[in-house]
Amino acid sequence: MHYLKQREVQLALLIVLLAVAVGVRAPVFLTAGSLGNLLTDSTLLIMLALAQMFVIITRGIDLSVASNLALSGMMAALLAVKYPELPLLVVMLVAVAIGLLLGLVNGYLIGYLDLPPIVVTLGTMSVYRGLVFVLSGGAWVSSHQMPADFIAFPLSHLFGVTHLVWIAATAIIATWLLARYTRFGRDLYAIGNQPLAARYVGISTARRLFWTYGLSGMMAGLCGYLWVARYAVAYSEIAYGFEFTVIAACVIGGISIAGGAGTVAGAVLGALFLSVINNALPIIKVSPFWQSALTGIVILTAVLINARGNKKAGRQILPLAMLQPSSRSAA
Amino acid sequence: AEKMKIAMVVKNLGNGFFDAAHEGANEAAKQLGDVEIIYTGPTTATAEGQIEIISSLISQKVKAIVISANDANALVPITKKAMQRGIKVISFDSGIARDGRLLQLNPSSPALIGQKQIEMASDAIGGAGEIAILSATAQATNQNIWIAEMKKTLAQPAYSKIKLVSTVYGDDQSDKSYREAIGLLRSNPNLKAIIAPTTVGINAAGKAVVDEKLVGKVYVTGLGLPSEMAGHVKSGAVKSFAIWNPIDLGYAATYAAHQFVTGKATGKAGESIAVGRMGKLTVDAVGEAALAPPFTYDKDNVEKFSKIF
């Protein structure tokens, strides 16, 4: 418990350090406007990482999030264009519902048919991405076609903070409550720890997984609308390859790919960390050709730092009082 | 009788520019009468994807391939093979290296495109100040040629007060392009204009300028489609942008392909090829031909054209 806390604190410190270091080179990075923008920019990644966190905790993986996001986002955009008089809330709910549905397809295959998550989501990833193209006929939906409020919503301010940030904050609190204070959330940890044992103690693994992937899909659906509205354009390839960024954020946040362990704070910090990097690179004028290599190095470093904590020493069998002299004599 | 199959292979499907070119191709086909157009392209803009498509087109024994290439060199082997099997290959928009095609149809000459973009930027910022370029991927051939042309243009004394501070790549992804645009605005407080010779880029840059509340201080220009740019012109982030007419381009390319198939053209230097309503093309020393200078769109005409392409 103590130790885990430390890891998240470490990551938080690292982020602050990084931000300050960037600020030294490019002071503009630390201005309120820039930091606000950074926060806004990180929200989508944070939300997706949170949902992915639950999936990874159950020993799963959801590779279809980015495709799901694109499909729900495109559907939301098409809907808003076709029926501009529709209230925004309805459009958003439709996006969420589509995302949920797509997620539940994963959930059914993984939960009830007991198929391996990586294979299922690899398959649905291609299918969903293809459907974006089919449904949109390959055409763009661009800003002047979308209703004004559709575009304005994500970046409008409420009490000086963008809606995106409010939504992300709500998502963080909701997932935290879910992870910590509901049987649903705790069951996911149990499933990830010992899938067979979870069945033995009467957890209905299939139903839990069904809804976990549903949740992941729902979040992707919501982010789909937000993404499309925020960048004011929808086309077949939006968020292409973003699933790996999301997974990388989770991994950096210390969520164990082996399942059973991971915290909301970790997911949030992991996503923030990547956002800081992504936002800092253009500002400190790193050669664009170095960006991908640097991102790779950063991910590997973060993973290595995490791993050092993971490494198992032997079990503690020797009484601690005896340990001191004997280890000295052994050395 | 069986119709003459002409395949139009584009960089990727789901791209408004090429959809418009397809329209032009269909127009040419209708006019020519005996032509069937196969419109195809890979999902993502990769050379490997185009190679797969071309090999299946060879199997289908199409008569001609009209292609906008994702990689000037990588496609040469496969298109060479196609030509050996009697298929006429001509490239348009983004070209194939000379060995791999009979004719390259430039929408306009790269020099003109480069000049045009610098002109628009210069007009917008009053002839002096810092500018930056937001490109697609670092591998995009045509982008790189245009950027090189822009740099050449900037070297002219008329533009001595304009300074290119940075070139960045948004990989044709809206989020990355947006982030790069924000980065440009942040790290270059005196920036006056962003030139984005790619539709995803110009869109993202326009949005970034609006979001950063820099409309009127920083101008975005570049290449884009009227249907996609209308919103940004209205918001004021974009004063003007340019594009050639993709319909005309598709029309001319298809028409030219027909001429090659029927033996009315060979692609020799200096040859003049009739392309229907577009008049005649003249083949230059390196086997290329150009249509017309790019057309500029601003708030006066963008609405009208946004309904067309």
Added chain:
Amino acid sequence: MSQNPPIAQNAAPVLRLHGICKHFHGVTALKDVALTVRAGEVMALIGENGAGKSTLVKTLTGIYQPDAGHIEVNGQRVLFASPQDAMDAGMTAVHQETVMFDELTVAENIYIGRQPQTGYPARIDWALMASQAEAIFARLEVQLPVLAKVKDLSVAQRHFVEIARALSQDARVVIMDEPTASLSQREIHELYRIIGQLRAAGTAVIFISHKFDEIFAVADSYTVLRDGHFVAAGLLAEISEPQLVSLMVGRAIHQVFPKVEVPLGATLLEVSQFCHPTEFRDIHFSVQQGEIVGFYGLVGAGRSEVMQALFGLTPGVTGTVKIAGQEVTIRSASDAIQHGIAYVPEDRQHQGAHLSLSIVQNITLPILDSIGFFLRSKRSRETAIARQFSEQLELKAHHFTQMVSELSGGNQQKVVLAKWLATKPKVIILDEPTKGIDIGSKAAVHRFISELVTQGLSVILVSSELPEVLGMADRVVVMHQGHINCVFSRAQATPENVVAAASGSAHSNEELICTT
């Protein structure tokens, strides 16, 4: 000792089974099994490995659904479609495989899926959960930190968590599938006490064990299964151990510990100054040719760790190992195998068996190099080796290409044993070799150990079963908290001495250490 208070044989049965059948792809695991348990009764479920006991437990807890037959709880016919249904009907079980969530706390492990909730919308009340868990442990009179993560607990402590989980749900029937398999003497007594509490509270207990002394110590009645069939049931007070054994096996078993006196040869293995930073220190011992050295200790004393280090599996170990007087460096298991050491691990599921490989493939894995590079042409040779050792151990299986996952727990253990015997070792380390093995096969294993030493092998027998150690070993090494507390010769090793040394209280008997 069957002086348990007599239970009313006319009390209404809590649980009744009728004609339960269960098949797995053509394998009959249970056929027409009937069984009756009454409130306050402790019933021993007895049977050889693969008799179908665990399958029955899984049927009773809703993990498997029977193919035929039905279950009655309190006279009502019930259907357990899921573990949840069974739990709701008051069935709980401590399964043969540990059912634990390492990353969760003790309290949560007990209440997972049923955490106490408050408020609206309902949320988990962590404080209440902790205090309820504490209350259960208080009732059990066991000390356990309820907020510790289970991964930090010892094996014995984990068992108590499982038992606490079974008790936390007001069970009508508590089923324990070999609960003592990895417990030491002291903890077994704690368990007896807990079972006594349950009985007094009117809970029915189904107790599965291969150890007859335990069965006679805690149970009132018995039900015997053989090859998935119901064989007999009755009161333990009315039957003797040999009778029970013959019911179970279908024949008589005579020798319990066929210890043969073998002249000891030269020192074969010598370990000195063996140290590890956290697990053990200053380990000295030697083994002579033809000798059986028993290692005894409480569960978690570090015996397995020493053996694994000796077998080259643990990095960071210092000290010297000599084989036949020659100093050797062992950095990996294959080094150890080459030097003639074999190690049969205790944790069959994780360290021993390859469940998705076939029996032959399991058995020949460590000796592949000696069989040849192109295995395709060596199939008959592989099968012959597998057959030789499987038959010696009385393995029950259909064919050698069967996957090990389809075997019962005990038979899996036999496959693992066969694997190591096939390496033709000089020194064989057996870590709890008879854990989970039925009495008939156990005799076979013991006979086999004796045979090994007559052939000039040396055996290190790590066991938490006192009778086994005392019955088989020439010398008994007792470990406590990562070091060797005492070494007893066969004559000195009395149950009292050994148990006292194992619990660390024999420090004054220093002089015993150097007896050889």
Added chain:
Amino acid sequence: MNAISTSPHQSAAPGSRYTILDRKAQRLSHYLAHWEALLALLLVAVFVGNSIFLPHFFDVYNLADSTFNFSEKALIALPMALLIICREIDISVSGTLALSSVAMGFAHHHGVPPAGLLFVALAMGAVCGSLNGVLVTRFALPSIVVTIGTVALFRGLASVILGDQAYTGYPQLLIDWGQGYFFDIIPRPFVILLVFAVLFAVLLHATSWGRRIFAIGSNPMAARFSGVAVDRYRFALFVATGTMAGLAAWLLTGRIGSTRPNIAMGWELEVITMVILGGVSIAGGKGSIGGVLLAVLLLGMVTYGLALLNIPGVIMTIVVGILLLITIAVPRLLNRKQTKK
């Protein structure tokens, strides 16, 4: 209880009480129940269907040419199958391929003779593979995590070296192998693929190395306890995967005659799809090279058929995705019906 029995014990057990057959009696229905049988049937069905309905499909030259589209990917799928059987995975193969291609271009421009380029590509691949291998074995990191990181690194390094340039003008030798034919009809990469498929099949299914790979995949800890040098095998498999990616880079570079940092973008998923469709269990311990090869051919025939119909690539990805989902889900659904009864 613990009294020592003094009765002399009977010498060795007179054989087991149970008879154990050498192997399961094989019936035809058992063979049909194999995944490979299902794939083979599907392949035949697709082949016959395509031949009947597509005019240009059944043409030896066309069919031969269609193998160009998958041979390089399939070459990577072979070691990938071994890795996945071993419970590991390598997402970084396409990055390795890009970096190997860049290394070749670099070497070529610095005067390395044509014949040497193959070794440059293989060496670069092996280096990338060893980096993955070291990170996975030395630091006990999950391979999916490591390779998500290294794919960005490898591709990033390729782009650092190349910038917005491209390497072109490769020697004829490369072109001969990348796009040439044997006997003017069989594409060379396909022949290389078949040779390696046989090699890998023998390695995996007939040798002790292969047996150990299965053992590691089925239970890594038990394998270590049985004297298998688990980490050495893992490391070797990563190196093998990297090296095969290097070989694929050599062929692909020869085929397309140029190198850009985005070469072979997204191939990792296609390669993994081939392996999984081939019946290799993502949970490790199960799979066969035959299955993978059948899956490669099946995918090749399906996409080629769709391409002849000029179906857009996007629809093809949908078809492939659905194919993947159906092939794994249908057996499970049928099985479930059976056990429900």
